[in-house]
Amino acid sequence: MASIPARENFVLLPPSTELVMYFVLAPFAAIFLYGLYLRLGRGLALWILRGFLRDPYGWLKGAALYAIAQRRVLRERWAGIMHLFISYGVLVLLIGTTLVAVDHDILKPLRARLLVGDFYLFYEVSLDAFGILLIAGLSLALYRRVYAKPERLGYRAEYVALLVLLLFIGVSGYLLEGIRIYVRSPAWGHYSFVGAVVAAALRSIEATLDSAVLLYQALWWTHAIAAFAGVAALPYTNLLHTIAAVLNSAARQGLAREPLRLETPFILREVAERGEIPQIGIRRAADLSPQQRLQLYSCTDCGRCDEVCPALIAGTPLSPRAIVQKLMRASWSGDTSRDFFDAKLFSLDEIYACTTCAACEEACPVLISPVAFIVELRRALALEGKIPAKAVQTLGNLARFRNPYGMAQSERRRFEEELKALGAKTLEEEPGAEIVYWIGCMGVYDPRARLVVRQMVRILKACGVRFAILCGSEVCNGDPARRLGEEGRYQELAEEVLELLGPTAGKTLLTHCPHCFDIFSRQYGDIGPRLKVVSHVQLLATMAQKGLVKPAISGAAAIHDSCILARMRGIVAEPRQALSGISLVEPRRSGRETFCCGAGGGNYWVEVKRAKRENVTRLEELIKDGPGHVLVECPYCLAMLEDAARVLGVDKKVKILDLSEALEPADSR
Ligand code: SF4
Numbered sequence: 001m002a003s004i005p006a007r008e009n010f011v012l013l014p015p016s017t018e019l020v021m022y023f024v025l026a027p028f029a030a031i032f033l034y035g036l037y038l039r040l041g042r043g044l045a046l047w048i049l050r051g052f053l054r055d056p057y058g059w060l061k062g063a064a065l066y067a068i069a070q071r072r073v074l075r076e077r078w079a080g081i082m083h084l085f086i087s088y089g090v091l092v093l094l095i096g097t098t099l100v101a102v103d104h105d106i107l108k109p110l111r112a113r114l115l116v117g118d119f120y121l122f123y124e125v126s127l128d129a130f131g132i133l134l135i136a137g138l139s140l141a142l143y144r145r146v147y148a149k150p151e152r153l154g155y156r157a158e159y160v161a162l163l164v165l166l167l168f169i170g171v172s173g174y175l176l177e178g179i180r181i182y183v184r185s186p187a188w189g190h191y192s193f194v195g196a197v198v199a200a201a202l203r204s205i206e207a208t209l210d211s212a213v214l215l216y217q218a219l220w221w222t223h224a225i226a227a228f229a230g231v232a233a234l235p236y237t238n239l240l241h242t243i244a245a246v247l248n249s250a251a252r253q254g255l256a257r258e259p260l261r262l263e264t265p266f267i268l269r270e271v272a273e274r275g276e277i278p279q280i281g282i283r284r285a286a287d288l289s290p291q292q293r294l295q296l297y298s299c300t301d302c303g304r305c306d307e308v309c310p311a312l313i314a315g316t317p318l319s320p321r322a323i324v325q326k327l328m329r330a331s332w333s334g335d336t337s338r339d340f341f342d343a344k345l346f347s348l349d350e351i352y353a354c355t356t357c358a359a360c361e362e363a364c365p366v367l368i369s370p371v372a373f374i375v376e377l378r379r380a381l382a383l384e385g386k387i388p389a390k391a392v393q394t395l396g397n398l399a400r401f402r403n404p405y406g407m408a409q410s411e412r413r414r415f416e417e418e419l420k421a422l423g424a425k426t427l428e429e430e431p432g433a434e435i436v437y438w439i440g441c442m443g444v445y446d447p448r449a450r451l452v453v454r455q456m457v458r459i460l461k462a463c464g465v466r467f468a469i470l471c472g473s474e475v476c477n478g479d480p481a482r483r484l485g486e487e488g489r490y491q492e493l494a495e496e497v498l499e500l501l502g503p504t505a506g507k508t509l510l511t512h513c514p515h516c517f518d519i520f521s522r523q524y525g526d527i528g529p530r531l532k533v534v535s536h537v538q539l540l541a542t543m544a545q546k547g548l549v550k551p552a553i554s555g556a557a558a559i560h561d562s563c564i565l566a567r568m569r570g571i572v573a574e575p576r577q578a579l580s581g582i583s584l585v586e587p588r589r590s591g592r593e594t595f596c597c598g599a600g601g602g603n604y605w606v607e608v609k610r611a612k613r614e615n616v617t618r619l620e621e622l623i624k625d626g627p628g629h630v631l632v633e634c635p636y637c638l639a640m641l642e643d644a645a646r647v648l649g650v651d652k653k654v655k656i657l658d659l660s661e662a663l664e665p666a667d668s669r
């Protein structure tokens, strides 16, 4: 036995073992490499390389934040710690095995060694410590999957089998180490502190050296084959996420704070010039782009998206987890040309129940956007007109009447006169206006939302803001069409609106509807100039800070954050600043974790049967602590929550108000 601590490889094994091992390893390695080829083929490897070279800093930052620090995984304390133990345990053992291979296969023939002396002792201590974390994490995971069985997790025999496999590799590694120490008695054996305990146990039962060696040889082969099988299984099982999720987090880190950034698949005016009919959306696995496939491969089936999905909670057939998993399995199948809808992989109710609230995307620990896949499925359906009847009607209204309700354009002009009576001016009358107040369809056609518009006009006038309106000539900006998957109709309307907005160049657009805010500020930029947009929440916050507005209500008020403003655009502090002076009650789910009112994604118009509507669930949460007011930031939330108040019979007790209605000009008496 050498007196300097050094790693001993292939001890206690017949001399032919090393050669035989490489023969045994070969088929496993071939299966692994073929799997990698299948997953990385069809342009994915090239896409990853290009993406990294384009933005190496961003990719490294994304990998550091979401894969190494596991920022989102750790949002759930116990599940997060469990995952951290497993991932770091596997990573360190993998590094350890790689170092052994380098030491034995590369350095040793060159008469050099890596795993010797103090470094080797540090190596042994580290591997034993991380092995304990691995076994603890795996035991917890198995307990969860086999006994606790949280509802949201995806269940497949494969998942339990993989956990058992990893656990076996971890435990058998310790046993091998212990037998080695028992038989060889190295002076540094205690550095492998878990192995030393195993050796002590063998000593206490006075195991014979021959039987220990025999056990070692049998265990060594089962350990090796289990490890080879784990590697070979990686591209074909849930283990794939260990690589894909790192790359996906790296590639998508820029989108992490602003979910539901929809892709613009074509520019209508350009394809129209060329006379093309663009094929968009996803209706077969072959339609998936490399970045979409990478997202799918990253899915761990953890169900965090399901847990927050309002449509699922409302009892619709939609499960964002199932959407992603079904797409992932379809992309793995050999037949990439199978039509999802002909094969009844997805139902219309499943696809159209989505409120596009992006809660799923915000919750996903590996930065997958289930909602973006749903929009792509809608796009494929819309292309062939295979959409729900109510969606057809809404899209028809948008085409004929330029609003989703099918109401006359003359209503806009009538309402414009009403606003003028309150002191508002059109852009022709007020060309020097700094702000152009976009009223939107809901603001004109919904009687309750009209009250919000009137209130905003009163505040703007009283606070001396130079603003103008376009009300009489406005048309729908296309947001409902885009969310229903009708990209062409959206862009037709967007072009019309961009033309209308031409004379407003350099001015700031003010919106009180988050849908208008998002489409103007984030989505029009793909097809036209970037617009300067402010939501009424932001403007009121500034006014409150300047002392221009003050609270108009007394008593406690619960605040309902809009999905678009809070989650997708990070506007969380502003409404609270605007309402300073009002005693605010935060519901269970608030800020970026807010819960959808149920109107988004076209669900205000499309009817998908629900066991309990989102607005009712949400209002129950909001009024749990008995506030007299519920304050909202969106005309759709206003309509939905007022409706819920009637359903719950609390409409006389609780007032649902837009944020602007909870404020008044500071000098009003
Ligand atoms: S966007 Fe909202 S409703 Fe749609 S799947 Fe995600 S969580 Fe569910």
Ligand code: SF4
Binding pocket: 298, 299, 300, 301, 302, 303, 304, 305, 306, 320, 321, 324, 363, 364, 365, 366, 367, 368, 370
């Ligand atoms: S999409 Fe994300 S949150 Fe949903 S199951 Fe997959 S990994 Fe989990």
